[in-house]
Amino acid sequence: MFVLPRLFCLVSSTDDLALLPALAGAGVEGFQVRDKSATTAELVDLTRVVLDAVAPYGARVVVNDRVDVALATGAAGVHLGADDLPVAAARRLAPDLLIGATCRDGEAVRRAAEEGASYAGFGPVARSGSKAGLPEPLGTRALGEAAGPLPLVAIGGVDAQVARAAREAGAHGVAVIAAVWRHPDPIAAAKELVRAVA
Structure with a gap:
């Protein structure tokens, strides 16, 4: 069974992949490969690049949306959104994978737990500019109310301040994009x- 990271950094092909070993060395335990515009072959290649860069540091890699790519590359897991393969089907196909499910409320978290998810990606907890079409921020109170059935990974507008508040509200950890990749000093x-x- 895989240990669930406290900190996931999402990665796409447009990010500075040369920084991946330093990020893992700085203590980033999890990386989520997410590239909506990539072909399957490109996503496989990107996932392998990320795995090669961070696996020596003990970091885990999950693939956004694609169970097949996670299995093909030997990634630790997959993160599934509402329009992806259902969690229960993914669990049947991949009984040993870490499986995350995007959830927006406590009921969705309970359903994901019943279907075999390992954790719930809960958000957006704060205002985010990294993804179009997101609902209004849910806030840390909603996160706290949803905690319990599964470990929650807070996502959406997460910086260090929001990360602390999310942990205090009951989140297991957080997932970030802009807080690392748009920062002048990503390693810091x-x-x-x-x-x-922590």
Whole structure:
């Protein structure tokens, strides 16, 4: 069974992949490969690049949306959104994978737990500019109310301050994009986030 990271950093092909070993060395335990525009072959290649960069540091890699790519590359897991393969089907196909499910409320978290999810990605907890079409921020109170059936990974507008508040509200950990990749010093930002979720 895989240990669930406290800090996930999402990665796409447009990010500076040369920084991945330093991010893992700074204590980022999890990386989620998410590239909506990539072909299957490109996503496989990107996942392998990420795995090669961070696995020596003990970091885990999950693939966004694609159970097949996670299995093909030997990634630790997959993160599924509402329009992806249902969690129960993914669990039947991949009984040993870490499986995350995007959830927006406590009922969704309970359903995901019943279907075999390992954790729930809960959010957006704060305002995010990294993904279009998100609902209004749910806040840490909603996160606290949803905690219990599964470990929650807070996502959406997470910086170090939000990460601390999310952990205090009951989140197991957080997932970030802009807090690392849009920061002037991504490694320093990663270290601050690691401290925030400790």
